[in-house]
Amino acid sequence: xxxxxxxxxxxxxxxxxxxxxxxxxxxxxxxxxxxxxxxxxxxxxxxxxxxxxxxxxxxxxxxxxxxxxxxxxxxxxxxxxxxxxxxxxxxxxxxxxxxxxxxxxxxxxxxxxxxxxxxxxxxxxxxxxxxxxxxxxxxxxxxxxxxxxxxxxxxxxxxxxxxxxxxxxxxxxxxxxxxxxxxxxxxxxxxxxxxxxxxxxxxxxxxxxxxxxxxxxxxxxxxxxxxxxxxxxxxxxxxxxxxxxxxxxxxxxxxxxxxxxxxxxxxxxxxxxxxxxxxxxxxxxx
Amino acid sequence: xxxxxxxxxxxxxxxxxxxxxxxxxxxxxxxxxxxxxxxxxxxxxxxxxxxxxxxxxxxxxxxxxxxxxxxxxxxxxxxxxxxxxxxxxxxxxxxxxxxxxxxxxxxxxxxxxxxxxxxxxxxxxxxxxxxxxxxxxxxxxxxxxxxxxxxxxxxxxxxxxxxxxxxxxxxxxxxxxxxxxxxxxxxxxxxxxxxxxxxxxxxxxxxxxxxxxxxxxxxxxxxxxxxxxxxxxxxxxxxxxxxxxxxxxxxxxxxx
Numbered sequence: 001x002x003x004x005x006x007x008x009x010x011x012x013x014x015x016x017x018x019x020x021x022x023x024x025x026x027x028x029x030x031x032x033x034x035x036x037x038x039x040x041x042x043x044x045x046x047x048x049x050x051x052x053x054x055x056x057x058x059x060x061x062x063x064x065x066x067x068x069x070x071x072x073x074x075x076x077x078x079x080x081x082x083x084x085x086x087x088x089x090x091x092x093x094x095x096x097x098x099x100x101x102x103x104x105x106x107x108x109x110x111x112x113x114x115x116x117x118x119x120x121x122x123x124x125x126x127x128x129x130x131x132x133x134x135x136x137x138x139x140x141x142x143x144x145x146x147x148x149x150x151x152x153x154x155x156x157x158x159x160x161x162x163x164x165x166x167x168x169x170x171x172x173x174x175x176x177x178x179x180x181x182x183x184x185x186x187x188x189x190x191x192x193x194x195x196x197x198x199x200x201x202x203x204x205x206x207x208x209x210x211x212x213x214x215x216x217x218x219x220x221x222x223x224x225x226x227x228x229x230x231x232x233x234x235x236x237x238x239x240x241x242x243x244x245x246x247x248x249x250x251x252x253x254x255x256x257x258x259x260x261x262x263x264x265x266x267x268x269x270x271x272x273x274x275x276x277x278x279x280x281x282x283x284x285x286x
Numbered sequence: 287x288x289x290x291x292x293x294x295x296x297x298x299x300x301x302x303x304x305x306x307x308x309x310x311x312x313x314x315x316x317x318x319x320x321x322x323x324x325x326x327x328x329x330x331x332x333x334x335x336x337x338x339x340x341x342x343x344x345x346x347x348x349x350x351x352x353x354x355x356x357x358x359x360x361x362x363x364x365x366x367x368x369x370x371x372x373x374x375x376x377x378x379x380x381x382x383x384x385x386x387x388x389x390x391x392x393x394x395x396x397x398x399x400x401x402x403x404x405x406x407x408x409x410x411x412x413x414x415x416x417x418x419x420x421x422x423x424x425x426x427x428x429x430x431x432x433x434x435x436x437x438x439x440x441x442x443x444x445x446x447x448x449x450x451x452x453x454x455x456x457x458x459x460x461x462x463x464x465x466x467x468x469x470x471x472x473x474x475x476x477x478x479x480x481x482x483x484x485x486x487x488x489x490x491x492x493x494x495x496x497x498x499x500x501x502x503x504x505x506x507x508x509x510x511x512x513x514x515x516x517x518x519x520x521x522x523x524x525x526x527x528x529x530x531x532x533x534x535x536x537x538x539x540x541x542x
Contacts, residue, residue, distance in 0.1 A: 007454055008455075009453070009454045009455040009458065010369070010373055010454060013365045013366075013368065013369045014369055014373070014375060016362060016365065017362065017365065017366045017369060017381065018377075018381070020362060020421075020422075020425070021381065021384045021385075023403075024400070024403070024418060024419075024422045025384050025387070025388055025422065026384065027403060028396075028399030028400050028402060028403040029399050031399060031402040031403055031406060032395075032398060032399045032402055035402060084299060087292070087295055088295060088296060088299050090292070091292030091293065091295055091296050092296060094292060095296075103296070103300075105530070105534060106300065107300075107303075108530065109526065109527060109530060110303050110304070110307060112479050112483070112526040112529070112530050113307065113483075113519075113522060113523050113526050114482070114483050114500065114503070114519065114522045114526075115483060115485065116485055116500055116503050116504055116507060117310065117503065117515065117518065117519035117522060117523075118306055118307065118310075118519075119507075120310075120503075120507040120515055120519070121306035121307065121309055121310040121516075121519065122306050123507070123511070124306075124309055124310070124313060124511070124516075125305070125306060125309060127511075131309060161303075161306070164299075164303070214390065215390075218390075218391075218392045219392055219393070221392070222392040222393060222394040222395075222486065223486065224394070224486070224489075225485055225486075225504060228504075228508055229507055229508065239392075239394045239486075242394055242398060243394070243489070243490075246398055246401065246490070247489075247490070252402070255398060256398065256402075259394065259395045259398050259399075262392055262394070262395055263391060263392075263395055266390065266391055266392065270390065
């Protein structure tokens with residue numbers, strides 16, 4: 001053990017960092033856990049009798065519907081991102097190295113641009129008198145505008161648009177690490193393209209898939225401004241429920257319980273990611 | 287397999303990613319009032335934007351917040367990365383874990399936990415609460431950027447400095463800081479952009495006394511179309527492009 005006097009700099013740094021994380025990460029999260037088992041109080045937000053009412057309320061058909069619908073939209077979003085992103089990352093990793101950096105740069109640019117503004121841009125395109133409808137009308141392919149805005153589809157398009165880079169980047173990193181020899185060895189051993197894909201490429205890229213799923217699925221349940229702008233009142237996300245409960249209805253226990261369900265989902269996904277990574281480590285060294 | 291297929295896929299997806307942005311930029315110069323139809327070139331929406339006092343004030347507030355949040359998170363994040371790299375201490379894994387959790391957890395979870403804390407401790411919602419929140423979510427990104435730089439670093443230099451009698455602080459100042467400078471700059475720029483773009487966390491922890499740009503935009507785009515948002519979006523796009531290019535340039539130049 002080193003004393004404070006010997007290494008004042010080290011001590012100062014550690015106190016600062018620990019202080020920050022304990023006060024602004026650990027304490028707030030404990031507060032949320034605490035809030036979720038307390039009782040709603042109109043005056044001071046929370047009061048004492050501890051109970052699981054908030055969790056029970058989550059099972060109320062009204063909210064359960066919103067949750068399941070939100071989960072469904074998030075799942076479709078994640079699947080769409082995966083179906084677009086997997087071949088995309090694969091193709092990207094095949095491009096010559098010099099160009100890859102530039103292409104990645106152009107992948108990151110939109111996601112560094114204000115996400116609200118980008119969601120708003122989608123509105124210009126999808127609206128009843130928006131670009132797609134005017135184009136289709138002037139081409140004579142449709143007789144009257146198709147309703148696209150304020151639908152479930154619009155919310156999913158918005159979520160995919162905002163979250164796609166988060167799927168592509170981890171996938172790109174596993175494809176970039178994928179050793180060409182393994183694929184060739186599989187071919188040499190007589191496996192066809194399909195067998196190689198299923199038995200070699202998919203297992204080796206699985207950690208990237210899970211990382212991508214984690215980075216897309218959870219935000220896809222939380223980005224409340226997307227349904228606000230594109231979805232109308234019927235296509236709410238868990239994020240909208242949490243926001244309404246905290247900021248409008250002032251029902252903190254319920255909002256906190258909803259947020260804990262999200263955190264638990266994250267924990268399960270993180271565990272799956274870890275396990276898949278360890279498996280590959282073992283197979284690789286075996 | 288068909289050879290051109292992967293390239294065609296790349297081009298298609300890039301195209302789709304940039305269509306909304308292109309629409310935004312083109313429509314920001316649109317003279318038409320309706321917002322959907324083209325009415326000739328004009329800069330009127332840029333004019334409307336800058337004549338909107340609340341908007342300009344929110345812009346300055348956001349800039350100031352992003353500047354200060356990026357600076358504080360770079361300071362703390364840089365020191366954290368140094369500590370994680372140099373020192374052995376108890377709970378190092380816990381510290382790493384907490385940073386990882388902040389980075390991975392959904393923004394809305396962080397948002398409500400911070401709101402609960404601020405109300406309990408009695409921190410008034412405004413500049414201070416926004417600053418604390420923004421520094422917290424920028425921190426892990428700075429730490430990772432700096433750690434990546436330190437991981438490829440020759441350990442004999444700091445040891446030589448210590449052998450020559452430099453104190454820990456002097457060694458850090460004269461040897462380590464110059465080495466991690468490019469990573470600190472890149473981390474600063476990343477934090478700046480993250481802060482400027484944040485909607486979810488800011489919605490919860492901001493108060494009426496300090497309105498920032500993303501929330502201003504949010505209240506505008508929720509109802510109907512506001513063509514000046516196109517102009518604002520275009521300006522923000524150019525701004526992010528400059529910042530991102532700058533950080534890439536710093537990082538690649540430092541590698542050579």
